């Protein structure tokens with residue numbers, strides 16, 4: 001039976017809402033934030049045990065705030081919270097890992113925002129998210145360690161799809177289940193969950209074609225560990241093909257394209273100063 005993406009298994013690990021005590025402390029990464037009123041800020045956090053949650057940092061935009069500048073994105077924090085009516089209230093913050101090099105390039109920072117947005121969109125609030133927390137944390141470590149942002153993003157997208165139960169099928173045709181052979185023509189069809197062989201009708205559009213090199217690179221993202229992926233040499237044209245293919249797949253599974261992508265593409269194609 002060929003695999004399908006839309007089998008209802010997306011978000012499979014957030015079925016149980018997590019009960020939360022009146023006061024609690026958790027590791028957290030800031031996914032997004034917005035200012036509220038004169039001095040407050042509302043944060044969306046990802047935590048291992050409670051999953052995604054919204055919290056308010058009262059008075060944080062005042063220069064005298066005890067919370068100060070530590071409630072920033074791209075860092076692993078330890079946050080103390082008190083349960084509130086609308087949002088839980090941040091009472092204390094300390095920084096565990098700051099990942100400062102992640103901000104060295106605009107592309108690194110824009111990629112970090114993109115990965116955070118994908119995590120945000122994959123989760124419902126207050127359902128344990130340990131695997132996704134660990135994935136995002138590792139991706140930030142890799143960006144901080146200087147791995148190419150595009151490589152980190154593809155690796156993260158592929159593992160996110162795994163966690164969502166939507167791993168792309170790249171070994172067999174998703175229509176007829178036949179093992180794909182290297183000399184045939186492949187088509188990339190996210191709504192069907194992966195690759196369609198040349199014998200099956202599939203969709204009519206020529207733009208769904210996938211080269212053998214791109215198929216191999218997608219397989220590498222599924223199978224190779226980080227060290228092997230970081231060392232891969234690939235033609236830019238193949239990297240771009242895989243980027244388009246995986247973004248399209250993730251966009252299909254999460255039901256729309258990420259809002260942070262246009263900014264990421266803009267900074268990536270901007271001329272490098274100096």
Ligand SMILES: [Zn+2]
Pocket residue numbers: 173174175176177178196197198199200
């Ligand atoms: Zn087929």
